[in-house]
Amino acid sequence: MTSPNHQTQKIHVPDVNLSELSYELPADRIALHPLPSREQSRCLVASRNSLSKPPFAIEDRHFKDLPELLPKGAFLVINDSKVLPARIPCTKESGGAAEVLLLEPIRPTPNPALALQSGSPGVWKAMIGGKKIRAGDRLLAGDLKMSVLEKNGAEATVELAWDPRDQSLAERLEQVGRLPLPPYLKRQLTLEDSNRYQTTYARLAGSVAAPTAGLHLSDSIRQQLKIKGILEGRVTLHVGTGTFKPVDAEKASGHTMHAERFEVSLEFLEALAVALSPKHHRPPVVAVGTTSLRVLETLYWLGHRILRDSRAETDEFTQWECYAQDEGQEVFADAAIAALVDRLSSRGLQKLVARTQIMVVPGYRFRTADWLITNFHQPQSSLILLVAAWMGERWKEIYDHALKNEYRFLSYGDGSLLKRSLE
Secondary structure, three states: OOOHHHHOOOEOOOOOEHHHHOOOOOHHHEOOOOOOOHHHOEEEEEEOOOOOOOOOOEEEEEHHHHHHHOOOOOEEEEEOEEEOOOEEEEEEOOOOEEEEEEEEEEEOOOOHHHHHHOOOOEEEEEEEEOOOOOOOOEEEEOOEEEEEEEEEOOEEEEEEEOOOOOOOHHHHHHHHOEOOOOHHHOOOOOHHHHHHOOOOOOOEEEEOOOOHHHHHOOHHHHHHHHHHOOEEEEEEEOOOHHHHOEOOOOEHHHOOOOOEEEEEEHHHHHHHHHHOOOOOOOOOEEEEOHHHHHHHHHHHHHHHHHHHOOOOOOOEEOOOHHHEOOOOOOOOHHHHHHHHHHHHHHOOOOEEEEEEOOOOOOOOOOOOOOEEEEEOOOOOEHHHHHHHHHHOOHHHHHHHHHHHOOOOEOOOOOEEEEEOOOO
16 A cells, blocks of 8 residues: 555656666576585675776675675674475376475465464465466375466466364475475475575575575674674565566566565664664665665665655555655655654554565665675576666676676575675
């Protein structure tokens, strides 16, 4: 639900051609397996600010160097969503192989953590693979029975039922489900993946893809960061399959961004408001991954919405809302987050739960994070659009450098620390 004032605002989406956001990614540069140690991954360090002019410095470091690279007092924002064993190999009741990929729950609750702890039955949005599967069909995975309620292409709504009925869905999925590896890996799941395709701090299950920038952060690195005085804040954004969906329109404005569920605690919002306060030479806010960054920017705009209209709700943020033309006074980031703190406090709430569809494209102006830790992404993806918005035309130089210097790409690949300001 949005405010009436928002609905009358004019939306101006930057005119971005996807042909400008592509590069050639050789198949042999895609990392098919993780390195033996998380912190062995390489970390490309680059800056974008008004004092730097091309060609600009690029450092080739490793993630074990992160405690040296981040300054004392930096506020590190991580996404603690956990990947579900959401891929279910099954058979049609009439015979023949099939596969169900659970996406998000509908009943008894849309909250993934609660839905996973619920007993039988449950209804989920899903994707189904297999021949001639229609609404009304039943699929079997051991004692787990899945009835196809609706189906449109590969997308479906399924009801899951199992015995004993008081057993949680999480327990059942541990028995029959598999981690959904990225489709571009084109290989079978291994025992190694069960550990390495999760962050060390994964807590709330609900994702069907890992927030991969965080895969580099070992317990040892996080402990060293803590000792140095680097603060850590947690958000939870459940990553959907849309993260792998290519932008198949000629212009970014023709792409429909997937919506994802997220939640943040009141305690996190209070800490973020302090971290964003406009002190001279304040330490940077560092987003670990595009998912964390999308949450941070969404939080800014939800607070902005409240400041424009105190009646506005904050349960959903639409794709292009951040490109609305607003001739009012600039809203600073700490003020926007403070508005969310006040909203939750006034309603006696300890956390904010919402869905975001925010799509960041070149021309967007960031309001929250100063530095970004992120992997190297697929050509013509929504993630490349975000990185190009973050680093400007220099994203090309960064990717050229990574390709020429044997960096590993995509989920199990190397990463980067990209700085916009506050050096």
